[in-house]
Amino acid sequence: MPVVDYIRHLRDEEDLSINEIAKKTGHNWRTVKKYADGEGFEETLKLTKRGMMYEEGFGEIVDDWLEEDMKLKRKERRTNKKIYEDLRDNHSFKGSYRTVCEYIQNRKPQLKAAKIERHERLEHPPGEAQVDFGNMTVVKDGAYKDIKALILSFPHSNTGFGYPLPSENTECFLEGLKQLFHQAGGVPTYLRIDNLSAAVVSIGKGDQRTYTEAFLKFKYHYGFEVQPCNPASGHEKGNVEKKVGYTRNNLFTTAPVMESFPQLANWMKEEMEKDRQRLHYEKNVLIDELWEEDKKYLRALPLTDLSIYSVESATVNKYGEIEVDGDKFVIHKAKMKQTLVLKMEWDQFTCFTSDGEIVYREARPYMNKTRAIPWNDILIDWEKKPRSVRYSRFFKYLPDRVQTYLTIRPEETKSRVKGVRKLLEKHTLNDIHSALDAEERFERAPHELGYILEAKEATYPEKLNEVHTPKILLDYETDLHTYDKRLCPSLEGGVS
Template sequence: MLAMPEVNYIKHLREEEDLSINEIARKTGCNWRTVKKYADGESFQETLKFTKRGMMYEEGFGEIVDCWLEEDMKLKRKDRRTSKKIHEELRNNHDFKGSYRTVCEYIQHRKPQLKAAKVERHERLEHPPGEAQVDFGNMTVVKDGAYKDVKALILSFPHSNAGFSYPLPSENTECFLEGLKELFHQAGGVPTYLRIDNLSAAVISIGKGDKRTYTDAFLRFKCHYGFEVQPCNPSSGHEKGNVEKKVGYTRNNLFTTAPIMKSFPQLADWLKEEMEKDRQRLHYEKNVLIDELWKEDKKHLKALPLTDLPIYSVKSTKVNKYGEIEVDGKKIVIHKAKMKQGLVLKMEWDRFTCFTNGGEIVYQEDRPYMNTTRAIPWNDILIDWEKKPRSVKYSRFFKYLPERVQAYLTIHPEETRARVKGIKKLLEKHTLDDIHSSLETEERLERAPHELGYILEAKEAAYPEKLTEVHTPEILLNYETDLHTYDKKLCPSLEGGVS
């Protein structure tokens, strides 16, 4: 029911501003039925409120029945108490003096309310040691002067709130299983139960209840490492709330300013160190160091298998008439293969290998997504730096510049504005790496930006260096031809001979 000021406002919109029911509903955010009731209604009499009275409400018997009804909701229908059974238990065990009808009326009134409350309420879950949750999180890093989106696979243990993270380029099956394998090694064991959502890397289809159809690769991995799976219900992120929060916590604390990535192994080592440091804080609820709780968690982990499971998938493909195959949505030319030739692809998380049907390797390369990046908007950043040159070395983007360019911009603070403006102009024709290479000597750090431009243009216009020739026999390398011998043969008259 709406408060009287809201009712008055609806009436005003209807009578004074002559708005339609739908217009009022959009303006107030109320349901159109509610708006119609108050906009065109005549009676605004205050509703009388009554408090339920009787032994079910006043003497606590209702609380007992509520408890029984909630317990019964978790059982199969055939195992639940009937209204008659509830009345008998109240009468025999709790000295209830009321009638069977009183109990029936209370149950009829309360059961729909309890069912509705169950939909809205989530029970606080107790997580035993050794159980884990896993999920992907989208993170951004900087590689080779450009943004790169990576997927951080995060494994969290709710009992201790300990977390582990491993960076990957994608969320496909190979990346998911490779990441899980690495996380198990970081944890030093295998979780007893692993809670996952319905990600396509592991789940093919969702059935009723806990029934899921998993990929063969995931089932093979599960059998090898010996953990049990606890799947989440669709659209039920709260069921793995610990890892959901751990993803956000990791992003906010480690990736707010994008870290510099040299390679995936380097980024993985950095993440491992940071997650280890994070375990030296107090648990948010238990007031004990996470690292101490993790020791208890770790005791319940299963042992790692003696050998690791190689992670890869195999599929067949055929070379098209242009000599190409498709990998991760990208066309790749295979020069050693014939048109229409069938090939076998071995897909690992970071690279793929092409085999002929006879087992010969004809091509091997990184998967296309390994080198996918997004440009950093340097033009917009340099425009801001030009306005505030003193902020350059404090900017979050400054560390993404090549080292020599950093030094060039800050070596003379009074010239920073002019140098920022010059670098912005140079970027119209050259890359940051080109500018970095042009600053190869300390003397060039003193040059003006336009002078660096001349150096870069001269370098681009220069002829390529002479190639080393290795095919001429060594005996002929310094041999000089005597052309007089040819003259005697061609023109004997010049040498005193007879023509």
């Protein structure tokens, strides 16, 4: 356009001829004539013919065949050659095999993408909820622990609730649902779930499902309706899927410190209540305000809670053991080949005899499973960058006294980090924490802490009780002056 504007200027304002403008600008005479004396500069949109696949409807036929084939196993699908032959023989197609191949190459990725995105947009009425598990990581007693967070979301308001659990079994799932209903203050009218084994035994046609007896009992007690998802159709509960990811990214990106499951549950509840003070992603209204509308449609909680447990049996083997969740436990009060009744709760199990006597109670094995934090690698990094220790994401996982010991003297942080790494070859962080129980020990060098730890671990034989000496002689002190007088009577008072 600047060139056209310049040509117009030369023609109209400076009154130059076409030949003069052509010489001055260096453009062809016909080009100058067109723009100097032309009426306008509208360009017509040139549409290229797309070919018979688009213009004559053959593409629609191929699209239908491709979509049909997507539902079949790969070896049962039509080849490009077969599609071409069917078009030629049955639909009077006059084009070439190459035309068909180019069309299929272009359309197949588009159809696959459309299939993924072709989900019906549902309007969720108030009171309906979705539930799903998510994998999270916390730190307990200085080690990583993998937990399951059961997330309950209400799509109408985008309100979410969460409860931490050690596993995805039936007892954990139902206990978590019960606690989430209490957090929400009511029971959702409809609950959408996927086909998790804790609730579903088998899948039939359409909405037909065979549910576990425990889940049906729970459902009838709390009075909600179930909306099952189709297999491999996570988009049907997309709200809770996103809520699981949102919870992981906002609460568990840096693993929180966990003291116990109740403590972690209270922390999650508080954090998710704070999250309601933001605007809904579409409705531009506070989530908390929309939640008030959701709450009006919730069903009331039953007057009594349902006790969540399952009953199993186990036979004591010849070593006096039973197996629970894949681990073996010795039952001292039981006899060999005795059958015990096990009451399985989400966090513990109890063993009963046939007479109802409790002979054993223990936490379920998964309650104590952890993964070690790679402290050696972390301390090596801290040794290279001692100023980063206080700001590291792992710093808060150290015991309190160890945190203080590493940072109380910034100029010694590097040497202390190196020393603690050496101590961890023989001792644990909790041992080092105990060794720092006296305030003056924060001034000690790491190798001095090592001496203290070794002295604590040293064992000495206990003093034996001697029973043969008469009581009158116990703690008797000998007077040596008596012996002196006997030995040297001439010396008054004896020798000192």
